[in-house]
Every structure is written in structure tokens, then in C-alpha cells.
Amino acid sequence: MKPASWQRLRQITQVLALGLFIFLFIQSAYLGQSSLLSGVFYRLDPLVAVTAMLAGRLIIPALVLAIGTVIFTLVFGRIWCGWFCPLGTILEWTSLHKKKIAVRKSEPSSFWRKIKFLLLLVILVLAVLGNQTLLFLDPNTILTRTLAAAIWPELRYGTFSLENFLYQFKFLWPVLDAIHAGLIVPLFHNIQSVFIAALPIFIFFLGLIALNWSAERFWCCYLCPLGGLLGWLSRYSLLRREVHQPCKQCGLCNAQCPTGTIDPENGFRSDPAECVVCTNCVKSCNQGDVAFHWQLPHWKPVVKQSYDPSRREALVTMATAITGAALAGIEPIARRSPEHLIRPPGATLTDFESLCVRCGECVRVCPTQGLQPSLLEGGWQNIMTPHLVARLGYCVYNCTACIQSCPSGAIPKITLDEKHAAPMGLASINRDRCLPWAFNTSCVVCEEMCPMPDKAVVLVQGKGQGQGLGQTGNAELLKPHVIREKCIGCGVCEFHCPVGGEAAIQVYSLPGNKPPLSGI
């Protein structure tokens, strides 16, 4: 194949991979019975696989597929980053200053490339200590989370707003109805969502794009921990870029390199750990002096680079990671669960916080969008883990969407019966706010909404007399009570409670099942 064909093939692969990612994202919606295909990218992600298994201390069969990516990388180099990674593709497309030689000078020093290796080291050490806090920096989790909790809801809001506006004009209705039924319902399923963490998640994503001003694919070159892992593996790859003599030192390849790893001071050679196998350099070379070659049978690992972390740096970093893990251990959550930290169904059956890779797939599929990425609700260490905000959306009684979609098994693959037997929390009535209790006003919404076949909210004849609001004459008021043994904490009562602001019935965390300061 000609160099240009390789380039074209790479671009097509990138489009297909990003397209597949977005397609899987869109189709992973809860429709009652459909099986969910989402999570394919997580199964191929070796960083997620390694940390989830280390932190969770078990073999997760669903994630074993990531070995494929490792083998691919050992053969072809950092091809994941250059050809497949959806976030990498977006960052490549949003890099404004391609093909300008002068820009290279404004890039940060190569010295900073070590950050991604050190970040990887921190993540691995933390994983050994049972902590996956920093997995929110995995590129796949970043993209899923940003799409799920910011970009997709924004698109949906914008679409619905425009639709609302246009529906004021009655003559447009036939056209709008056709668009609504044919396009908008299949895409958005009429789910309207709000997200507490939308703004920080979106700003973080914009920040990654903004870094492209400093250097093309800045995130991929300097920060990405998955890039660090794959780059480190690429040092041993079988296919590597080579420069043949006589090279004319024209610098064209350097100008085309998206990761800036081609070093004019070193005969325009490059570091396989940084090279994403985009083949731009092969195309740019007029002489045909640049090519990718198999290293067999004379294979040997690549020489070290000046920006590789030194032993001392590595040791300091590991010590820092251990300090961080210790810090996590003295957060309040280590002693008591926050009152409203309701985890997804079944999460009480696993070591949820150690297994959760912060990907946001459950947030995406939750049909009520009550599952939200945390900010600090679960402490700093649990940032971006999912929790149920029942006032914004409840857990649907017969829904297993999050159970099906969780790639790491943090939400275990339980059956519906097991889900109904595993409470997420416990509802509790605030008698100072509840309409019948506090205001002698009849209201039984919580009892009505309770999905348990044998209701967990029961109505007991109260002593107060009905004053208005539909209560006629001297009928006695019915007052709700929660039966603790029956409540599974789904939060539908809290969601529908008609009092303003904070609900008069709320779901509270279950007593923690971890002993305090359990340690490593």
C-alpha cells in the first residue's frame, strides 16, 4: 500500500471507532428488554482491566479481552491511540494548528512527557491498595461520562427547547410530529435529565480540548495514563518507525507528527512510546527514507529516553501514591456512609468502590437519570462514582439496565429477584414536612407509588381530622408509615413526594457493612 492509503485507512478506522463508540452510547438505553452491548470499549481497555482486577482482587472474565489490546500493542505499537481511541480522535480533530513547523517551538518540553508514566504508576499503586479513584482519568471513562452527563443531555435539552418553541405554531405540527416520532424519540426516548455534575464534567472536557492550543494531542502526549501504559508496552513492539540514511534533514516529517516525538537532534528518530503509528511521516518524506519495519529477527527493547522517570522519581511517586491512599483512609466516608449516598442496585453485594471504574455507563443507561456521577458526595476518593439522587430520578422496580451495563462488575450481574431482595437504602418520613403528619392534609402519593407487591409504605388511620384538600367532612386522615423490612430504597416515593423542595419522605443510606478503618 502507498503511504497515502495507510493514512486514509487510519482515518477511516478512526471514524469507524468513534462512530461505534457513539452508536453504542446511543443504543445503550433502557427499553425494557433489550440487551445492552455497551462496554465493549471497556473490555478492550487494559488500564481498566488491570486496575479493576487489582483493586477488586478478583479475576473479572468480562475484562480479559483487554489482553487482545496488549498483544496488538506489543506487535504494532501505540496503534490504539492513533487508530482507535475515540477521545484521541476527538482531540486530534480539535487540534487547530496542524502542519505548522513553527508551532513545535511553543510546545512544552519533552521533559513533561513523564507525567503520563508517573500518573500510570500512581494509578497502579493505588489499585494494589484497593483504590480506583483516578480511573476517572481513563480516556474511555472521560468520554462516556462527558457524553452521558453533559453533552448528550445538552443536545437533548437544546432539541426539546427548539421543539417546544416550534410547537407554538400549529401549522408545523404534522412536520414536527414526524420528526419527533422518527428521530427524536429513537434518539432521546423522551427522557429529560438534569445532572448535578454537568458543569465540572463539561469544563474538564473543554480543558482537555483547550490543551491542544499548547501542543497537538496534548492530553495523549503528556497526561493520558492509558497512553502511558500502551506507550510503555510499545517500547517492546515488533513494528517500529525507522529513518534510513541518507536523510536530508528537511524536517517535513517532524512538522507532520501529531505527537511531536520526531527529534531533529537525534537524526529525526522517534520514541515508539510516543509514536501513535499515524504514518504521516512516511507520507511526508519525499525521499522515502522513513518507514515502519518489523524488528524481527533482531529485536531488542528501545533505548531509554531522557524523559523517562528515573528510579528516584518512581520511588517518590509510589510513596506519594501510598500517602494518597492513606489520605483516602482518613476521609469521613471511611467511618460512616453519608446519609444520602445511595449506590446502584446490588452494589451492597460487592466491594463497590474498589471495583467501580468511574466510567458512567450506568449513568448513561439509567432510564430515570436518577443515577448521577458524584462530585464530593462520597468524599474526594469517590469522585465520579454513581449514586442515586432519588429527588431527580428513582430506581425503576423492574429495570436492570445498570446491572447489565456495568463493565467491571461493581454492580454485580444479579437477577431481578436478587435485585428486589437487596435494598439500596431505606425510606424514612419527615413528620415535620409530610402533608398528613404536619399539615393535616390528605396525601398518599408515597403509598401509591411504592412498587412493592406488598407495599413498603402503609397508611394508618391517624387521629387528625381532614382539613380540606379533598378531604370532606370528618373523614379521618390516613398517615404513611414505612415498613422497614419491606423497603428496598428505590426512591420512587421521594421522587414523587409533592411537597416543595426536599421531599418529606427520603431514602437514607443503609448502615455500612464495612468495619470502620478496615485498612488495606
Add this chain to the structure above:
Amino acid sequence: MSKKKPISRRDFIRWLGMAGAGVALTGCAKSDLPSPILTNSTQTSLPVISTSSPTQTIAPAGNTYLVVSRGESPAEITRRAVEALGGMHKFVKTGNDVIIKPNICTDYHTFEYAVTTNPEVVAELVRECLAAGARWVRVMDAPFGGTSESAYRKSGIADAVTAAGGQMEVMNPAKFTETPIPQGVDIKKWWVYQEVLNADVLINVPIAKHHNSAGLTLGCKNLMGTLQSRDLIHENLHQRIADITSLIRPDLTVVDAYRILTQNGPTGGNLNDVKLTKTIIASQDIVAADSYACTLFGKTADDIEYIKLASRMGIGTKDLSSIKIEELTV
């Protein structure tokens, strides 16, 4: 660095225009909450209604006013009930746009749990409407548990209706519009799904089931599925149900009492609470249909506040002794 040009006037205006368009777009968003209804005091006593004349669109005396049809096949007893009322062509004319409103309240259970309307009953009505010449027949509800799509599917209604040639519609949030309720006692306006008001024919197909706050959920209560901000209806449930019924006025009410839920309604989930009564009640008068349905639970219309109120407002009659009832067994 110093070579960078300052922003040109053209660019400045272009950006200003784009920002202005963005701000203007925010005006497109509709506010979600019904503002005028949120008061802390609600009307407690019913005013005497003198102005609203009983606008009953009721068949002339002598004709069958209400049909009670019993038998083994849900579809067959539905067919016979409509036939006894004069046939579907009495309600549906050629080219009509028909909406059928069953009760699909949650996606928790299949129809055997008597929480959602029997799919065979709905499908039979779809077939009859099409046979009577309807242009299209849409079926819809707004579940409070799960999503519309999942509830439509779980209830079995989606499959049955599609097979019968009807169309399931997911209610479009953009089409709930604040609508005046001229006869309303407690509420004078509410957010109502406009298609339900615009359709040529509206057929109301509730399932008869137990309901703790409403007593029983029947025809009038089923109309709540066409409203937005339903939690606020509960503030004065019975009067507001009656008020809504005065606005929506289905052309035909078919109460599905093939299976009824006697306990733990409206969400159910326990087959022991389900009673097989194998009955269909049909009438043009929603109040009369509801009134009769009460008897299946060993109650009368006087036990259910919203039926009493609706009858008092002149929406229909709860008095079963004054109307012609045809009972048939298939």
C-alpha cells in the same frame, strides 16, 4: 506574539450576533412548573354549581345507555359491548383521528397482574375503529414508573396494538399545553396533552383496580394520564379529577374489568390480589361506567369521592337506577 491582529469589527459583530442568538434561544425553553396552581390554601368547600348546565352528550332515552358484557374472551366481550351500544360506527366516522387511552401506569408487571389494561381489549377497539373507517388510531399513556416505551412493551399493549394496525405514541412533552377548564371548580387550567383534545374521537379504556388515595381507579381517574404535573393533582385529588373530566370528556369509556386488582393498587404485583371478573363495562357516560364498575368491588359510587363530585358537576350520572343497562353474557 505581537503580530496577532486585534479582533476586527466584522468579527466582533459576528460574535455578538452569535451570542445574541444563543441568548434568544434560551427563551425557547418552556418553564416546567405550573405556577398559578401552587397555593398553600386550596378551596375546601364546593361551591354550588348553577352556571354549568349539564352538557350531557347522551343517547336519547330508550337506547342502551350502559352495557355490561361478560364472557371468556376479552376481545369478544369488548366487541359485543360496543355492538350493544350501537356499534363503533356510531362513534367513529370515516377519516377520523382516534386516540385510545388505556391505563399503562408502570412497566413493573405484565397484564396478568391487573395493573395495566388488558391488551386484547385495547387491540379489539383498535380493530373496530379501523373497520369503522378511522384514518389512524393512536394508543398512549404516560407511565409514572419506568419509561413509556418499556411500559408499553411490558404491558403487552404495544405488540397487540401494532398487530391490530394501531400506533403507539410516546407522549411528546412539547404538546402539553396550559388549557382552560371552564367548568373547573378547584382548577381553572392545567397542562393537558393537546392531541387528546384535538382528536376526533377519544376512547377511554381504564382497568378497574384498587387505588389507595382515589379508592378505585376507573375512567375519570384514568384521564390523569393525559396531564402534566400530576403530583400536584393529589393536593385535591377528587375534585381535580372531576374538574379534568369536565374538560376531557371521552366519547366512549370501556372499563376493562376482565381482571381487577382488589388490593395494593395502583401498582400491584401480587397475583393473590387479582380477581378474575371477566367483565367489560361500556358507556358514553364516563360517570355511569365508573359507577357501575364500583359494584364489582362491592362498593357504590357514593364510596368514591370523585364519582360523586363528577356526577354533581353534571358530567354524567352515577345513578344506575335511572338509566337503561343492558347485560349480556357471551
